[in-house]
Amino acid sequence: MIVRASQLFLPTLRADPADAEVASHKLLVRGGFIRQVSAGVWTYMPLGWRVHQKVVQIIREEMDGIGAQEMLAPVLTPGELWETSGRYDLPVVFKLQDRNGRKFVLPMSHEETFTFHAKEVQSYKQLPQVWYHFGTKERDEPRPRGGLLRVREFIMKDSYSFDRDEAGLDESFRKHAEAYGRIFERCQLEFYEVEAESGEMGGKDSNDFLAPGAGENFLVRCENGDYAADIEAAHGVPSTADFPAVLAAPEEVETPGMRTIDEVSKLLDVDPRATAKAMPVVAEGKVVLALIRGDDRLDEAKIAAVLGQFVRPAHPEEITETFGADGGSIGPVGSPVPVLADEALREGQYVVGANRDDRHLKGAQAGRDFEAEFADLRRVKEGDSCPNCGGNLTIEQAIELGHIFKLGTFYSIPFEANFLDEDGTEKPLVMGSYGIGPGRVIAAIVEQHHDEEGIVWPRSVAPYDVHVVTLPGVEEQAQEASSALDAAGLSVLLDDRDARAGEKFADADLIGLPSRVTVGKKTLEDGAVDVRERATGEERRVPIASLGEAF
């Protein structure tokens, strides 16, 4: 295939768009791949759509490879299906009504619809089934951002597995994980499969596929490659505290006006890591005192996992009412409410609030001076050690490319999606669901494959294989070169525009096809062209006659 740039809708921009921050957003817009229509709503223009199609085809091949069956479910979905699952009232769900006031949902994923169809599965003999589609998803995101990173409408490949039992689900889950690995490898992505929070899905196990780069997730990794986790699920070993001399009993000290760990540790000349921070929270109407080491941050996802969904920090009035002291001076010793302490505080003696204004206690020790439940509450941070090998942990931003869930019977029970098993009993289907966002895959590829000049597409997803740049006076030779490449099965973008060489080269670098062929006046003398690799800048001279074999 040969496409002429002079006829192509490819509006490249010389400057970065003013509202873009991340590299993939800037480059995809500048390169004429995508344009914004509204916040979090994008059009894929011809080049961008070609990339999307390439990614989709890779996903399709790998899904088909594990026996999944492609179909297409509608966007417009009756509200009753979502009332059945209980998801109708989630705030991110787009809802609308028809002229008769009948409720509809624009779904953000299709569990309900696919489970609805799964009611037609009758017998264990038909299992397992794996169905998927590339469907348009809608989400009333409170805050879209970062180009394709977080959007309100997007295409997702979502698949759903239906098995007889847990063992079958494990197998479907494993196959998906392997297929996902192959998909991301074919897209030349560096990625990590990590444990994830299941959110509102009610599922048990769920794994995220994270690609380092920009993005909204934080990936924790060990330098030795034996540990990777999303920060919300990650465990780190905190650095060792520098404890002062051991005390036989807690000792009260005056700390007038000292409210923060920083102030207290400076005043008392104590390592902040040898202090403990008390954070009263309210869960289900009850106050609990969360206790973490002075240098740590409370991880809200982790405390929510222990105390339940609705945890909030206590209000100042609640604190003084409960503890009889200001928030800067409260502590676990003599606490009127249960203490939930981070694992790091099991051993050692810490400086804590005395539950009296302007007083702290030195040498407070869990088990001796106060009772506490222990849990992992601290947010992993730079400088922590790997829980497996003790190596250094690093934290980097990452894009969530895909998410795989073991749903179990969360949907099949309310939908009564049952089958008759070998033993003659009726059982609910055991389900899994598995998503990949091609748009995020594209963003991640650009994040990981670009330089100062523009995008550097991996060949597997490049919109075209070769960019042929024609300089003036050699139009015929450029056509000849393009035909040779086309005959060799390569797709060609022929830049036949009446533009200056520099402009064409700059656009070629920006658009980022893997190879560039320059046809210029020299070609008239030697019948050869310059072939340049976008990734390396390496250039070689190749006769047009043998261009086909040069790739």
Next chain:
RNA sequence: CGGGGCGUAGCGCAGCCUGGUAGCGCAUCCGCUUUGGGAGCGGAAGGUCGCCGGUUCAAAUCCGGCCGCCCCGACCA
């Protein structure tokens, strides 16, 4: 939803404080010259200054309300 910023030609911006016929660069169109890393000269086209209202002889500019977009946070299959 809380905090901050922005809205003027296709893109990037100035003008607003201190009201008086709307400007710059790039892009676009025509002509000539030029042509291996974003050319030069000459000519031209293109804007309800986000929207509504108010103040004023006069509003891009001052005041009020609304809308949209970006960033941080909250939120988040």
